[in-house]
Each structure stands twice: as structure tokens, then as C-alpha cells.
Amino acid sequence: MRISLACNWKYELLNHIENENILQECVTDLYGTYDLSFTGSGRPFLLMQKKSKLEIEEYINAVHDLNLEFTWLWNGQCLGYNKFNVQEQSKALEELDWLDDIGVKYLTVSDPYLAQFARTYHPKLRLKVSVIAEVNSLTRALEWEEIIGSEGVLTLSVMVNRNLPLLKKIRDAVRCDIEILTNDCCLNDCPFRFFHYNECSHASQTHDALEGYYNDWATMACQNQKAFNPEQVIMCKWIQPSDLDTYMDIGIDYFKISGRRYGTEWLYRVLKAYSERISSRDLGKILNGYSFVSDPLELAGGQFSEFSAKQEKMGGGNPDDQGIMLSVPDFNSELLSERLHSFLQNLPFDGERCSENCGISCNYCFHIAEKAYNVPSEKKAEFYRNYMRFLYRYLNRGEIFLPKEERVLEKPLTEDHTDTGTETYTGIPWKEDAKQFFEEAMVLVPASMKKAATQGIGFTAERTAERQNLYEVNKQLLISIILRLIPQPFKHDFFDFLLEKKINPNDYMDQEDIDSVKKLPYGTDIMRKKAIEKGLDVPGQIINTNIEQKFENQQLNTKEVKKRKMDTKEEWEAYLDKFMKAYNELPDLKPLIEPVAPLAFQYHITDRPEMNYYQLIEKDGMSWGMGEYSGEAPILIHETSFETMKKVNSGESNPIQETMAGNYNVDGDPTKLMACAPLLPLNAKAHENAMK
Secondary structure, three states: OEEEEEOOOOHHHHHHHHHOHHHHHHEEEEEEOOOOEOOOOOOOHHHOOOOOHHHHHHHHHHHHHOOOEEEEEEOOOOOOOHHHOHHHHHHHHHHHHHHHHOOOOEEEEOOHHHHHHHHHHOOOOEEEEOHHHOOOOHHHHHHHHHHHOOOOEEEOOHHHOOOHHHHHHHHHHOOOEEEEEOOEOOOOOOOOHHHHHHHHHHOOEOOOOOOOOOOOHHHHHHHHHHHHOOHHHHHOOOOOHHHHHHHHHHOOOEEEEOOOOEOHHHHHHHHHHHHHOOOOOEHHHHOEOOOOOOOHHHEOOOOHHHHHHHHHHHOOOOOOHHHHHHOOOOOOOEEEHHHOOOOOOOOHHHHOOHHHHEOOOEOHHHHHHHHHEEOOOHHHHHHHHHHHHHHHHHHHOOHHHOOHHHOOOOOOOOOOOOOOOOOOOOOOOEOHHHHHHHHHHHHHOOHHHHHHHHHHHHHHHHHHHHHOOOOOEOHHHHHHHHHHHOOHHHHHHHHHHHHHOOOOHHHOOOHHHHHHHHHOOOOOOHHHHHHHHOOOOOOHHHHHHHHHHOOHHHOOOHHHHHHOOOOOHHHHHHHHHHHHHHHHOOOOOHHHHOOOOOEEEEEEEOOOHHHOEEEEEEOOEEEEEEOOOOOOOOEEEEEEOHHHHHHHHHOOOOHHHHHHOOOEEEEOOHHHHHHOHHHOOHHHHHHHHHOO
16 A cells, blocks of 8 residues: 655654554655645645745655655646746746755646646656546546656546546556545535635745635535535545555555645544554544634644734725634534444445435435434534534625624624623633733734734634633643744744743644744844833843844944945945845845745835835845836835935844834835845845945
8 A cells, every 4th residue: 555645844744654664664755845836736825834945855855764755746726827927937947956856756736738847847757646637537537647647646536536436447547556535525526626726726826916815715615514414524535544445456556645734643643544444433533624623733833823914904904804714613523433334335336426416316425424423512513503604604795804893794602602802702711821921922923913813822722722621721722822823933032932931842842843943033023122111021131132132243333334425326326236236146045035035125215215226036036126116026115214224234223123213114014024034134244245
């Protein structure tokens, strides 16, 4: 048996594989990609971990050290016409070169054009056809085999998983390997599936016009059907671990396990079940998409807070959309595997007529649902159904974009889920030390992101307490949730905040996560300064480290700045030309700009508008020009005086210090602003080289 396993970029997952013989024998490759990429993938960025190019290279090297292969995802369903854009194609070719260099074996594609493109320019890379391509017939299988060649892999549509006669026909007809997805819980012949993958593609693309903004309407629509019609859960085309022998007898080569968004514990549980071919008691615990609500402590570490800021931005700042989404109760049901032991063997027509007859002339899955689908608490299940009905209507009516006072629908409430204003979010009380700690910790986040981060973490803390049968949110649980959900630009700050509070991070994080956080740059310290002014107990030592010491070795003498001849527009333009060239020559520039590109800095010189200029950041370097930027990249607008601008460029000062002093203002997406913080120390280096 050969298993292709979802990659969550955690070394702990590789350790499990290395330490268990049965896993070494079964796992052949891991698959993954960037959170945001040229093609996008089948998951929105908010569910994925953000990893740099270097971190990915190191991880793939570790995969190879275990004699495993790596599969890179290029399987976004819709790229618009960006795939025909010359600049995007150049980037795509660079990425293929890189994948070839680091020894990636397979490239997963869903677009026939991109498949031909990759095979033309990099024939060494073998191709896997994504499950997104919906290879659901013998004709389509043969057509795709022509494209990928006999050395490729066909991942068949999940909708044919139980059509055993068709699987046999395809296996007999094609020479390439065949893969099937084992633990998918999408609706049978789901009408939302195509649109869902389209939306996920855009929500994971670097060139997306909405910058990854995404509301998961398709999942809500899907989950509504499951909530009110439990037979739909049985109709989903998941495969039980105990049934894998049937598929191996047909000649299926690979079994794919999905779950890139999950942490190691969840993936390990699923991998153990399929490698040992033993189903867990509750099959729902190994199915991806079984529940709309995921335990945040089981996730790999998505970017929910960053995403929440985008939600507020798209909604014009009026909707309390995030609170509505996060207060969805748990999916209170179990899928009992002990009552499914003969499910596959007794399928009518060997599953050949499932698509045309399911729920129409065949009620087999209805009878199975009566036996195997269990609801431990009907009260909680009913509340879930009511909430999902409300949420579905809420999005369908477009109330997400209406101010709160203009909305018609109201959230369903029960005695256990009352709206208690500022006290709680879902009715779960907080211990006093947890409240105080939360208030102090959130000072690390700037005002523009604070509402989104506070709501997201607050709701999730209460939901997790409820899930763990706790009667209140305690400090220990809260710390675990903050470590998971605090925006990435502030994770290092929060880590140091724990140390200053004499809280041991090892009690909440494994060493891998600790090492990862230590590599992150610090966020801005503006909010901590404000906290001190308010008298809150926030460590001052870190402020000194991040603001004063960070730039101590980069400051230039004030007299030097005054001696420079930059008084005329011509002198200023000549200086900027040298400054930008020097910037592009810095060896540490490229790794820092790749995560933020594309982005434009528009500098408005308030007292000398003729000196206005812009700085365009792209993955391969920077460019600049005088006047106003008119391109398509997102813009951060910087406003300050001419003297302050010269000090910032020289490294004598920096935007953080000048903002605190009231001399500098930056307007734009706060997530992108925080991501640019690591660039600040480069100003002094570029200036020094420009002045030689």
C-alpha cells in the first residue's frame, strides 16, 4: 500500500513516520504548497501555514532524508487569464526551476494548459492530476493520460470512489498509476463543489484582486444539508480504512489522505487508521470536512486573525461578521464504524449506479444512517441546525455587508447561549486572571487589527472551553488559543511577553514551534508604549529591545544628514536613484520581500509635494519613480515631512519612532504594514552604500 499524505509543514509529523515501521512502509510522499501562490490550491490561505521559501526547502530536504518523495500543488481551478500573462509565466518558470532543483518529484495540476506548460519546460517533473479535475469517466481518464504520460498519476474524482466497476475499467485501460482520495466528506455529486474549488483557488493566489478575502458559503450550504439530512453524511464518498483491501485488489496504486490544515495529532490519527486498516470508533474523527467547526487546537496554525482584518476591510468596517461565523456551535454527531463493517460489500449494483439513483430510487444510505449515525445530545444538535439555517440565510441575504442596525435576521439563542454584551461572546464566563491577561496581551496588537484579533480569540476561547466541558475560560486555555490565533507579526512579541510574565512557553508549545517563533521578526511596539501610558502591566524591557536597541547600530550622526545636498528635486531624485540601486544589491533583501510582494509604498512629502515618490516591491526586487504610483499592486501610503523622510531613509530614525512622536503616518492594509517591519533595518545599509 502506498499513501500520499497531506503536509502540514510540521517536523513532528515526520518524526512519527520515522519512528514507526508500518508508517515507513506505507507513506511514499507528502504533498503541499505555499499559503499563497501563482496557481493557488484547493484550500484558502487562511487555513494554511505561512512558510518562507527557505523553510520549505529545509522541510522538503528532511522529507528526502526519510527516503520519501514530495509532491508540489499547482492545482488551483481558476487562474482567470493570469496563466497567459507573460510576467506570471516567467514567475511560473522560475518556480518550476526551483522545484526541479530541490528534488520535487510530482507536480499536481488540475488545468490541462498548465500540465502541458510544465511538461514542456520541465519534463523531469512527473505530473499528478488533481482530484479537482474531476476525472469521473473512462473517457476523461484516457484524455488525461495523454496529457500526463504513462509515468504520471491520475487522482480520480472522489465521486467515483464507490463505483467499483468503473474503477476496474479505468485501471484496466490506463498505463499510469491511479490514486484515490480516502477521507473526503463532500456531498454526493455536490452542486457546490466546482464553485467551492474556484473560490478556494482565488483565496490562495498571490494575484487575487480581493487579496484572499473569502467566505465559505459552499461549506455552509453543504453542512446545512448534512445537519438536516443525516443520510447525506453516508452518501459522501469516504472510504473506511478497513475497506482498503477491496481497492488494492482492483489495482489502485495510491491512497491520498487529505487534511493540510490540521495539526500533527489529527493527521497522525488518520494516518494510523489507514496504514493499519482499522477504523476508529467515530469515523467522523478521521474525515476531512465532516464538521464545519474545527478544534483550533487541532489545526496546523492558520491565519485567522490576518483573514479577519480582511473581512472587516471588505465589509466596510460595519459587520460583526467574524463573531457570527465563530459562534457556530459544534456539529454534535458520531459516525459509528462498528455499524459499517459490511457497508461497502452490500452496496447495490457495486456502487455503479450511485450517481443516478442515490436518494431517488435507492435508499440504502438512508437505512445505514438510521443504524450508524448517532446524535449524543439532541438539544445541542437542534441548536446547531438552527444556527446553520440562520447562517445560510444571513449570507444569502447579503447581510454580511450591512451595518448591524440594518439587519433583519437575529442569531438563534438558547438559555445556554445568550448574548451577554461585553461579558462573554457565547455565554461561557471568564476567570478574572484570564480577563486581565487577555487585556494586557491584546495591547501587543495595533488598533487597526485589535477588534478582529480580540473577537476571534475571544470567541474561539469560549467555544474551545465548551468543547472541553469546561465551565469557564481559564488562563491556561486562553494562552493556548492566543498562541494559535494571534496575528503572525506579533507571535514573537507574545512569546517574549510570556517570558516576562514568567510563563514557560514549553508548557504550551513543542520545541519545533518555539524555534519557529524565535525566527520571526518582532512586530511594532507602539501599542505597548500606549499600554504603559495607561498603567497596564506590560514589560518595558522588550520595548527597549525592539525600538531602541534594534536600530542602535544603524543610526547615523544627525550632522551627516544635514550636510547632504538634497535640497532640489534633481538632487533628491539623484539620491533616490542611488539609494534604490543600493537597496537591490543587499543580499538579505530578497528573502524579506518575497512574503510581502507585490506591494507599493507611496511617499507623500507633506511640506515638499514635488518630492513625492513611490517604491514598488516585487518578488525579484524593487523599482521606484517620482510622483504617484498608478499600477495594480496594493498601496501603503506614507505621509511625513521632507526632513523626517530623509532621516528614515538614512536609518537615523524609523517609521515606528516617528509615528510615536507624531511625525509620520502610514495608511493601508495593517497586515501588509506589519509584514514590512523586517525591511526597516535595511534602510541604513542601503543609504550608507548609496553615499559612498
